[in-house]
Amino acid sequence: MSKLAPAIELTSPRFFDLDDDDVLVDEEARIDISLPKPRHIKDSVHDYITIADPMVQAFIDSPQIQRLRYIKQLGTAYFVWPGASHNRFEHSLGVCHLAGLLVERLRTEQPYLGIDDRDVRCVQLAGLCHDLGHGPFSHVWDGLFMPEATGEPWAHEAGSEMMLDYLVEDNQIDVPEKDVTFVKALIAGDSERCPYEKKFLFQVVANKLNGIDVDKFDYMQRDSHCLGISCPVDVHRYAIYLEHKRMVAQSHNSIIGSSRVIANTICYSNKDAYNIYELFYSRYSLHKRIYNHKAAVAIEHMIVDALVKADPVLKLVEQTRDPRRYLYLTDSVVQEVEKSIDPALEESREIIRRLRVRDLYKIVDYVILPSNWHDIWKRTGRLTPESIVRQAREEQLDEEERLQPQDLIITWSVLHFGSKEQDPIRSVRFYSWQSPHKAYRARKDWISQVTADQWQEVLVRCIVRDPRHVGPGLIRMPVAPTASSSQAPSPMLLASSGAAVPGLGISAILPPPAFPGTPGPPTREQTPNPFTTVHSKFAIQSPMESPIRRRKRDDMNGDPSASLQSTPLKKARVNGFHGA
16 A cells, blocks of 8 residues: 655755745645655666666665676676776666667557556566676686586576576565566567567567667677777667656667567668668677687686686585575685685686786687588597697607697687578568568668678687697697688698797798698789889889989989999099099
8 A cells, every 4th residue: 555645744854944934835745655766877878777667676676686796797808908897787787778768669659569567577677687697707607617617508598597586585576476487588588488478578688589689789888888999889869758657769760769560570670771780790890809809718718727626615516506605606706716725726826826917828829710610620620639739749849748638728719790600681670661560671782782791700719728838839720711612621730830920820821731632722923904014114203303313314224234333423523532
């Protein structure tokens, strides 16, 4: 039951002058003092974020959400870019905010969709809780540590569902079980788990159809902002205003502003086609330039090695599966290892010490493979620590056998535009304002004639834990085949001599080896080009050259031996000088 009280009862004796007789009173006014006020949060990316729903506020004020303050959004990238100090907490607030704006826009522009307050609340909660399951250093935990420590894959989305159940139970939040199930399905982007709900709502937080979702909108802008780099995609160039106590987003040529539901699919205006193409390209660029930066990747494996060695003592894997213990597992686990005096953690402490003094693992070389060669190279075992060591000994480059398989790490990073090997634009539907009830696929040539034919590549790197074990010869990757090549890949090569420039590959030192059974690259003479052919008598002329010197040079060009002869005047000057 709401508690109603006269407005005069809300006065504060610390602020108001209660002795003043000139007080204005509205005797008929009543306000509901039981309802929490909307909360306004100043954000560096979205300006002010307004949280009006009391249940969303209760979720924010829980230890499970507050834990995200202590997990870096970009993991080890903070060791490379000091500006990348933002955490999962502010990202979750941003996703919650954008999710609410998108659904509110759909409700305002298309009221026949039947979106109600429960839908808005559940979508906001899904955006707020979608990263609850992240462990220390974000994707380092679920992408590297857990598979290395357990030998099994582990997804942070599963951890998010575990922590969501614990959040509701631990904080005694009165939320229906049906809504909790709905929020979990929204986090997973799986509409089949809740077939009775509106299908298009599952494309807001985690869009499995084409990857365009508010999670991507926020992290691309937030990461770019904190790193100090430009992000060409602006997803919310719109005006926010209040109408009937509801936040509405007006379209001004933006992705969120042009969103529209057609046949249970979120579609976009054809005017935003290139903007969406830039969204996909920006995702690829961030993964290639930032998330897979060579120093950040090397530090990732240092932290994983330290934590795997510390797991028998700290029981990190067990903590991951227990929400009550996982609540306190954050980036501070590194400091926990550092301050420990347990002899069993000595190896872990030494690795972290190397990290502190910047004695990092070294990426000695890399190769970029076309997508169709990814499975071939992994299946044939051409690039493994064992194959590298074996090749080095066969070539007698490691006669002392200093190089061991445990000294090397081979990483495989799959980089794509969001739809793996497929053109991401083909999975997006567009409409025109002339026919807003019909959505089509876009023709690629109408977006741009400068587009890629390959949408995915594989970055393979060789990392040395201790560069001193490599010896004078540096590990060299084979030359990457072309996407159309179908021959078997060449074996791992090791350059026995010559200083290597990191990142240039073997082609910087050795000619590309021919694949087995194929001839070497043919040579051909260049076709003469009259626009670039230089005359044999061509000479650079200075604008300051005098006509006399120019004529003298022209005369010398007529006789090649003239340039080696001294003029009589010059001889006379020389003889006169010596005679003096």
